[in-house]
Amino acid sequence: MSINHILAIETSCDETSIAVLESSKKELRVLSNVISSQIKLHAEWGGVVPNLAAREHVKNLPKVLEKALGEAKIGFSDLGLISVVNGPGLIPALLTGLNFAKTLAYKLDKPLLGIHHIEGHIYANFIGGISNDEFQISKHRSVQNSKFKIQNSTNIKFPILCLVVSGGHTQLVLMKDHLRYEIIGQTLDDAVGEAFDKVARILDLGFPGGPAVSALAETASEKLKAESEKKYKIKLPRPMLNSKDFNFSFSGLKTAVLYETKKLKEKLPATDYGLLVPEICHEFQQAAIDVLVSKTLKAAEKYEVKTVMLAGGVSANKELRKQLGLAVSELLHDTSYIIPDTSLTGDNAAMIGAAAHFRWQKMSEDEKENSKNGWKTLQANANLKMA
Numbered sequence: 001m002s003i004n005h006i007l008a009i010e011t012s013c014d015e016t017s018i019a020v021l022e023s024s025k026k027e028l029r030v031l032s033n034v035i036s037s038q039i040k041l042h043a044e045w046g047g048v049v050p051n052l053a054a055r056e057h058v059k060n061l062p063k064v065l066e067k068a069l070g071e072a073k074i075g076f077s078d079l080g081l082i083s084v085v086n087g088p089g090l091i092p093a094l095l096t097g098l099n100f101a102k103t104l105a106y107k108l109d110k111p112l113l114g115i116h117h118i119e120g121h122i123y124a125n126f127i128g129g130i131s132n133d134e135f136q137i138s139k140h141r142s143v144q145n146s147k148f149k150i151q152n153s154t155n156i157k158f159p160i161l162c163l164v165v166s167g168g169h170t171q172l173v174l175m176k177d178h179l180r181y182e183i184i185g186q187t188l189d190d191a192v193g194e195a196f197d198k199v200a201r202i203l204d205l206g207f208p209g210g211p212a213v214s215a216l217a218e219t220a221s222e223k224l225k226a227e228s229e230k231k232y233k234i235k236l237p238r239p240m241l242n243s244k245d246f247n248f249s250f251s252g253l254k255t256a257v258l259y260e261t262k263k264l265k266e267k268l269p270a271t272d273y274g275l276l277v278p279e280i281c282h283e284f285q286q287a288a289i290d291v292l293v294s295k296t297l298k299a300a301e302k303y304e305v306k307t308v309m310l311a312g313g314v315s316a317n318k319e320l321r322k323q324l325g326l327a328v329s330e331l332l333h334d335t336s337y338i339i340p341d342t343s344l345t346g347d348n349a350a351m352i353g354a355a356a357h358f359r360w361q362k363m364s365e366d367e368k369e370n371s372k373n374g375w376k377t378l379q380a381n382a383n384l385k386m387a
């Protein structure tokens with residue numbers, strides 16, 4: 001069974017997204033990737049409200065579908081495969097996308113594949129152009145620093161070590177081949193994105209916290225260079241930096257920010273405290289990056305990987321992208337560094353379609369045939385594990 005166009009749907013959290021990808025054995029291209037964000041709506045509540053997210057997905061899905069098909073310039077009859085995130089995520093939100101996908105798959109009599117959200121984030125790294133019968137790193141991938149070992153013509157070679165950093169996950173995933181995942185380390189408490197969001201809440205910076213904290217951190221690093229003398233040196237811990245495993249912990253770091261902030265607020269006049277907020281952000285971000293980079297490098301050495309990758313919402317963080325890239329190019333030999341384009345770091349459906357494409361290529365004809373029953377059998381799972 002061959003498919004030409006994949007429709008992909010993502011509704012695991014607060015982004016309603018539908019994408020159309022053109023897929024063949026040798027090529028994968030994103031024809032459209034429409035994302036409708038609900039961030040403003042949830043910001044009023046200081047976090048994502050699951051039932052509110054679900055209601056918005058129901059309202060948005062038909063409009064987003066129309067736009068995605070329109071931009072791709074195709075109709076329903078051109079679709080060969082439907083793919084949808086079926087976990088992990090917020091159950092009310094997941095169910096809206098899943099039921100929408102099931103209705104389409106039933107009505108159009110098409111195969112339906114469920115994709116793991118993190119698998120999607122990882123596969124955002126594989127979306128691109130093609131030459132020499134292989135998937136290539138394409139212009140979709142942003143490369144700010146030519147010192148990084150990213151070249152447009154380099155293939156993505158296995159084994160890959162992917163540092164997954166999002167609002168719900170912090171994991172080191174070893175991939176010896178496509179769709180084979182071994183989690184060699186993960187956070188024992190908060191995910192790093194969650195820590196960014198909680199620190200933003202402590203510092204009254206709004207929701208989501210990651211972009212706000214990193215923007216303020218950037219202003220601090222410029223100021224730090226200019227100022228030689230500092231009245232108050234903010235120093236935060238680097239949890240588990242020297243532990244022998246590849247696990248992480250970010251809850252203590254967030255609590256350290258809470259105590260430091262309390263102390264500074266009590267000790268200093270409000271204006272002086274205000275001036276130090278960017279520095280708190282800078283030190284927090286650097287503490288998180290130090291641990292992430294150090295563990296990733298150690299794991300990459302141990303498993304002798306050929307590629308280090310970054311994935312998930314926090315992979316939008318400029319400093320993390322830069323510092324991990326520099327560490328890989330300076331300390332690891334013959335290891336490529338691959339990062340997703342910034343337009344693909346957050347939740348989006350193109351990454352789901354990319355994962356579906358690779359899954360489809362590996363499926364037997366029987367499995368392909370069975371996926372036509374997906375509209376009956378596919379289930380959502382808030383805690384879905386990566387197979």
Ligand code: KG4
Nearest residue numbers: 166167168193210211313314316317346347
């Ligand atoms: O992957 P994602 O969009 O959703 C989940 O799957 O969780 O990740 C969202 C997370 C949020 O915690 C957000 O604060 C964080 O990614 N984030 C960032 C940045 N942009 C988004 N964290 C640090 N720096 C950023 N620039």
Ligand code: ZN
Nearest residue numbers: 166313346347
């Ligand atoms: Zn995500």
